[in-house]
Amino acid sequence: MTAPATDRPTARPTLVDRPAPLSEEATMTTHATPPTPLSTPTRYLDVPGGRLAYDDTGAGPLVVCVPGIGDVRASYRFLTPQLVAAGYRVATMDLRGHGDSSVGWADYRDTTIAGDVLALVHALDAGPAILLGNSYGGAAAAYAAAVDPAAVRALILLDAFVRDVPQTALQRLGARAVAALGASAWASYYKSLYKATPPADLAAYITGLKANLREPGRYDATKAMLYGRHAAVEARLGNIAAPTLVVMGSKDPDFPDPAGEARRTKEGLRGAARVEVAMVAGAGHYPHAESPAVVGPAVVAFLAQAGVPGEASRGA
Numbered sequence: 574m575t576a577p578a579t580d581r582p583t584a585r586p587t588l589v590d591r592p593a594p595l596s597e598e599a600t601m602t603t604h605a606t607p608p609t610p611l612s613t614p615t616r617y618l619d620v621p622g623g624r625l626a627y628d629d630t631g632a633g634p635l636v637v638c639v640p641g642i643g644d645v646r647a648s649y650r651f652l653t654p655q656l657v658a659a660g661y662r663v664a665t666m667d668l669r670g671h672g673d674s675s676v677g678w679a680d681y682r683d684t685t686i687a688g689d690v691l692a693l694v695h696a697l698d699a700g701p702a703i704l705l706g707n708s709y710g711g712a713a714a715a716y717a718a719a720v721d722p723a724a725v726r727a728l729i730l731l732d733a734f735v736r737d738v739p740q741t742a743l744q745r746l747g748a749r750a751v752a753a754l755g756a757s758a759w760a761s762y763y764k765s766l767y768k769a770t771p772p773a774d775l776a777a778y779i780t781g782l783k784a785n786l787r788e789p790g791r792y793d794a795t796k797a798m799l800y801g802r803h804a805a806v807e808a809r810l811g812n813i814a815a816p817t818l819v820v821m822g823s824k825d826p827d828f829p830d831p832a833g834e835a836r837r838t839k840e841g842l843r844g845a846a847r848v849e850v851a852m853v854a855g856a857g858h859y860p861h862a863e864s865p866a867v868v869g870p871a872v873v874a875f876l877a878q879a880g881v882p883g884e885a886s887r888g889a
Contacts, residue, residue: 615673618666620692622680626673627666627693631657633884634726634876635699638665639690641708641858642798643759645672645785648707651772652861655869660883661703661876666693668710670794677790681797683734684805686713687720694724703881704815705729705872708827708858709798712806718817719809727881728817728845729872732825732858735838736807739829752796756786759795768824768857769864810841816879817845820868822856847879 613628628646636656640648646665656663667674668686690713694702701724706714711733718725740748751758760783767775786792819842821828821835828834835850842848851871853860861868877886 617673618693618696620689623669623675623678625666625669625675625689625693627664629662629664629697631660631662633660633662634881635694635697635702636661636663637690637694637702637704637714638663639686639704639706639710639714640665640668640671641706641710642668643671643763643782643786643795644668644707645782647672647778647781648859648862649705650862651865652705652869652872655865655873656883658885659873660885662699664693664697666690668794668798670791670797672785676788676794678794681794681801682805683709683712683801683803684716686710687716690714690717691721691724700724701726703727703729703876705731706733707731707861709734709801711735712803715813716806716809718815719806719812722812722814725815727876727879728813728815729820729875730817730838731820731861731868732822732827732831733819733838734803734806734827735810735841737803738827738834748799752799755792756783759783759786759792766826766858767863768822768826769853769855772862807841810838811843813842813845815845816847816875816881817842817849818872818875819848819850820860820871821850821852822858822860822863823852823854824856825858827858849875851875 613630615626616629618625638649640646646667649665653663653665669678669689670676694700704714704718704725711730712735715735718728751762760779764779819835819838821831823831825831832852839848839850853864853867856863
């Protein structure tokens with residue numbers, strides 16, 4: 574699939590139903606038991622170049638959740654039930670080449686994945702949507718919000734790469750090693766990104782990730798994204814108008830200074846209607862899975878303050 578030549582990614586999607594086996598710069602701490610993950614059928618969206626897998630549950634304002642590199646939509650298994658209970662419709666998607674999405678794509682840039690995100694928003698015909706993205710998926714969500722503001726009513730960035738973060742020589746060497754050594758190396762690195770209280774199912778979850786990444790063509794997608802750059806996203810941060818919540822794990826090893834990175838992101842969002850930063854104390858790169866009892870309420874509260882309450886709040 575050729576990357577879009579313009580600033581506005583486009584696609585002609587086809588939906589397929591197919592079952593398959595806060596306060597500004599607040600620091601939040603708690604490790605309460607997260608809700609039970611929901612079980613929903615896999616659906617598919619056909620776009621030029623391949624097929625994207627997603628699930629869709631709940632009723633209310635639409636939230637589209639985008640995972641990061643080497644991860645799958647089940648990353649949101651603890652956050653989704655909270656959003657659904659608060660009265661939101663939640664669609665979680667697999668990145669191209671990951672999870673249940675097809676393999677063999679020609680382009681894995683964050684700007685192109687932004688087109689996938691917008692294609693799903695438009696295909697579900699329930700927008701404007703709230704976009705929620707982690708890591709590489711956060712970069713795609715941010716770019717989507719910048720180039721198609723009419724499709725996005727709020728933006729949640731979870732430890733998102735919205736610029737090319739400077740790396741030491743050792744970090745660059747480590748990234749090349751992970752890219753070269755395959756799924757087991759990625760799994761070890763992935764585990765190291767959890768810094769607080771890991772979810773009880775983390776070992777089983779990582780076993781599933783490794784199995785998925787060992788399927789033909791899947792690690793090619795991960796490798797391509799590991800070498801991805803985010804300058805185009807950084808250049809458009811100021812164009813984002815949607816109210817934005819920047820969530821960052823205070824111990825995220827992917828950023829030399831997580832709190833400083835969150836502040837820098839906020840400063841770049843100069844055109845957004847509202848920007849708040851929420852630091853999750855002790856959490857690493859996946860605060861929504863490490864500390865869902867913190868992140869879920871923070872997201873719901875922010876959305877209500879930003880004028881996008883869930884149906885549960887409206888009925889209260």
